[in-house]
Amino acid sequence: MDTLDVDLGQRSYPIHIGTGLLSRPELLTSIGRRPMRLVTDAHVAEHYLTPVRELLSLDDEQILVLPAGETTKSMATVDQVMDWLLASRLPRDGMLVALGGGVIGDLVGFCAAIYQRGVDFVQIPTTLLAQVDSSVGGKTGVNHARGKNMIGAFHQPRLVLADTGTLATLPQREKLAGIAEVIKYGMLGDAAFFAWLERNMSALLALDDEAVRYAVYRSCEMKAEIVALDERESVDGGAGPRALLNLGHTFAHAVETYTHYTEWLHGEAVAVGLCMAADLSARLGWLAGRDADRCIALVASTGLPTRPPQGMRVDDFRTLMSLDKKVASGKLRLILLRSLGDAVVSADFDSQALDATLRHFGA
Ligand SMILES: NC(=O)c1ccc[n+]([C@@H]2O[C@H](COP(=O)([O-])OP(=O)(O)OC[C@H]3O[C@@H](n4cnc5c(N)ncnc54)[C@H](O)[C@@H]3O)[C@@H](O)[C@H]2O)c1
Numbered sequence: 001m002d003t004l005d006v007d008l009g010q011r012s013y014p015i016h017i018g019t020g021l022l023s024r025p026e027l028l029t030s031i032g033r034r035p036m037r038l039v040t041d042a043h044v045a046e047h048y049l050t051p052v053r054e055l056l057s058l059d060d061e062q063i064l065v066l067p068a069g070e071t072t073k074s075m076a077t078v079d080q081v082m083d084w085l086l087a088s089r090l091p092r093d094g095m096l097v098a099l100g101g102g103v104i105g106d107l108v109g110f111c112a113a114i115y116q117r118g119v120d121f122v123q124i125p126t127t128l129l130a131q132v133d134s135s136v137g138g139k140t141g142v143n144h145a146r147g148k149n150m151i152g153a154f155h156q157p158r159l160v161l162a163d164t165g166t167l168a169t170l171p172q173r174e175k176l177a178g179i180a181e182v183i184k185y186g187m188l189g190d191a192a193f194f195a196w197l198e199r200n201m202s203a204l205l206a207l208d209d210e211a212v213r214y215a216v217y218r219s220c221e222m223k224a225e226i227v228a229l230d231e232r233e234s235v236d237g238g239a240g241p242r243a244l245l246n247l248g249h250t251f252a253h254a255v256e257t258y259t260h261y262t263e264w265l266h267g268e269a270v271a272v273g274l275c276m277a278a279d280l281s282a283r284l285g286w287l288a289g290r291d292a293d294r295c296i297a298l299v300a301s302t303g304l305p306t307r308p309p310q311g312m313r314v315d316d317f318r319t320l321m322s323l324d325k326k327v328a329s330g331k332l333r334l335i336l337l338r339s340l341g342d343a344v345v346s347a348d349f350d351s352q353a354l355d356a357t358l359r360h361f362g363a
């Protein structure tokens with residue numbers, strides 16, 4: 001097992017990564033014995049509720065199983081969870097546990113942030129995407145019909161337990177969705193990791209133990225470092241280190257909102273967003289054309305999409321991108337690449353180049 005720390009002073013917490021962690025109760029001793037409630041989804045419950053119920057010594061009344069899928073990440077579900085927590089009288093010194101992918105992690109984290117003005121929570125991520133990204137860093141929240149992740153709060157977990165053995169049951173499409181965020185880390189901050197991904201993608205796709213462990217570890221290491229520098233994406237007025245984790249996401253969120261959070265997985269939309277960000281960076285003359293090609297080729301080599309949904313028009317992108325949370329003083333800010341492994345937040349790009357990218361990818 002590997003352990004990384006997210007260094008946030010009093011709010012610091014460990015990320016445990018390895019196989020067989022769901023049967024190691026000693027990893028949870030730091031959170032103490034206290035009233036607990038666990039929230040998961042129906043797919044995850046089928047595979048992992050039994051071991052986790054045993055791990056945490058939970059009764060049925062302490063467990064809520066929600067429908068799986070992105071539409072569960074909504075204010076309607078928050079209301080349902082609040083009602084359940086109040087009815088079951090979880091006290092303020094209690095603890096919520098999120099068992100599942102990013103949908104459950106973001107939703108439960110947000111519920112923990114607002115229930116009685118904040119209770120502790122633990123992340124037990126079971127998708128690749130959640131293990132490399134969403135379970136770490138404390139961005140929690142839900143979607144709104146008008147925009148992705150538009151309602152939320154920063155609320156750090158007390159502990160992350162990433163059992164990479166759970167990935168064995170992950171459907172192929174979900175595995176690929178997680179790989180998109182892994183590619184993001186290489187593109188934004190580590191050219192050597194990007195090259196490692198080029199060499200080891202088939203091992204990663206085959207869920208080779210060593211490859212998965214390294215990909216999860218390196219992704220969490222990069223995210224933990226960035227979060228420690230800029231916990232609330234507030235450094236430099238939102239143009240600091242944490243914004244870099246949004247590489248490709250302005251395009252991705254437009255795709256997800258356009259498709260009403262039903263057809264496209266977050267990771268699939270991120271894959272397209274990464275390709276669009278690479279294309280734009282090359283059009284601006286910042287990223288070498290051959291490196292933009294490498295980014296798009298790596299995404300394509302996995303089977304992830306490299307183009308937006310059919311019928312999504314340039315104007316759909318423009319309208320939805322203008323709602324992005326990184327817009328400041330009415331100006332769109334994008335994460336772009338100066339070179340492979342070197343991302344920058346910029347509002348200072350030629351808008352004609354963005355138009356050309358949108359025309360190249362849009363309908
Ligand atoms: N907070 C953050 O920093 C952050 C970062 C990245 C993404 N996100 C959010 O994460 C969400 C996407 O998360 P996701 O990709 O994990 O999707 P998800 O939570 O919907 O999980 C994907 C699917 O896999 C199933 N599943 C989960 N674990 C499984 C397992 N081990 N075996 C079999 N099936 C399993 C789930 O039931 C679901 O059907 C999006 O809402 C995105 O916005 C948040």
Ligand SMILES: O=C(O)C(=O)C[C@@H](O)[C@H](O)[C@H](O)COP(=O)(O)O
Pocket residue numbers: 133137139148149181242243245246249325
């Ligand atoms: O942790 C972050 O910071 C990220 O931006 C990680 C992203 O992968 C993730 O999709 C996040 O939820 C996006 O946040 P948002 O602030 O753009 O809604």
Ligand SMILES: [Zn+2]
Pocket residue numbers: 133181249266270
């Ligand atoms: Zn993301």
